[in-house]
Amino acid sequence: MRLLGSTRSPFVRKVRVVAAECGIDLPLVQHSVHLASVTPDIMALNPLGKIPVLLQDGHRPLFDSLVICAELCHRAGRNDLWPEAPGPMIEMLRHHAIGAGLMDLSILRLVEAAKPPERQWPEIISASDDKFFAIFDALENDEEFQATGTSVGTLSIAVALGYLDFRMAFLNWRDERPQLAGWFAKVSARPSMRDFPFQDTDTARAGQVR
Numbered sequence: 001m002r003l004l005g006s007t008r009s010p011f012v013r014k015v016r017v018v019a020a021e022c023g024i025d026l027p028l029v030q031h032s033v034h035l036a037s038v039t040p041d042i043m044a045l046n047p048l049g050k051i052p053v054l055l056q057d058g059h060r061p062l063f064d065s066l067v068i069c070a071e072l073c074h075r076a077g078r079n080d081l082w083p084e085a086p087g088p089m090i091e092m093l094r095h096h097a098i099g100a101g102l103m104d105l106s107i108l109r110l111v112e113a114a115k116p117p118e119r120q121w122p123e124i125i126s127a128s129d130d131k132f133f134a135i136f137d138a139l140e141n142d143e144e145f146q147a148t149g150t151s152v153g154t155l156s157i158a159v160a161l162g163y164l165d166f167r168m169a170f171l172n173w174r175d176e177r178p179q180l181a182g183w184f185a186k187v188s189a190r191p192s193m194r195d196f197p198f199q200d201t202d203t204a205r206a207g208q209v210r
């Protein structure tokens with residue numbers, strides 16, 4: 001079993017962290033993708049052209065990151081990370097949606113801000129910032145979320161906040177949000193989070209997939 005992806009991707013890091021929590025050794029084969037280009041190696045495995053992709057002998061390639069997390073938790077029998085009972089499962093998925101939404105918003109904003117000024121849509125950048133702050137405030141004030149045990153959902157949120165530190169530290173999301181900052185510090189101290197940090201290196205090589 002191996003994972004295709006980049007150490008710069010929040011979706012990939014989430015899967016690696018969940019694998020570590022499950023005690024699953026999941027080697028990473030470095031592959032980068034870009035919104036503005038097609039990556040044939042990845043497209044051959046995932047027609048969406050996105051990473052991460054999980055390769056398992058005798059099985060079809062698996063994507064996206066949430067589906068891969070389901071597979072890993074199921075394999076490891078981790079009902080705490082991926083609850084089976086409908087109520088807790090929906091709550092976990094709700095938390096996951098916040099984390100995944102933060103990741104999507106981060107990438108949207110990064111892509112928009114990277115465009116030459118004359119091609120930027122400033123409203124996307126300012127509306128994204130408003131949405132970021134609304135999400136931070138909702139998390140800051142959500143005592144129930146902060147008291148929740150570790151799950152795929154809470155790990156997703158922690159990885160998403162870590163991505164902001166990695167790429168958009170200027171947002172200063174901790175400012176006036178001591179509860180959320182404290183929660184994040186606690187989750188970030190987990191070995192799974194420490195052992196799989198974001199990294200800006202890229203050693204992707206064609207042909208490593210197969």
Ligand SMILES: N[C@@H](CCC(=O)N[C@@H](CS)C(=O)NCC(=O)O)C(=O)O
Nearest residue numbers: 009011033034035050051052064065
């Ligand atoms: N919903 C997908 C999102 C994955 C995703 O957007 N990955 C980015 C890298 S961070 C990607 O592959 N972008 C290339 C593209 O969208 O063409 C998941 O959870 O796996």
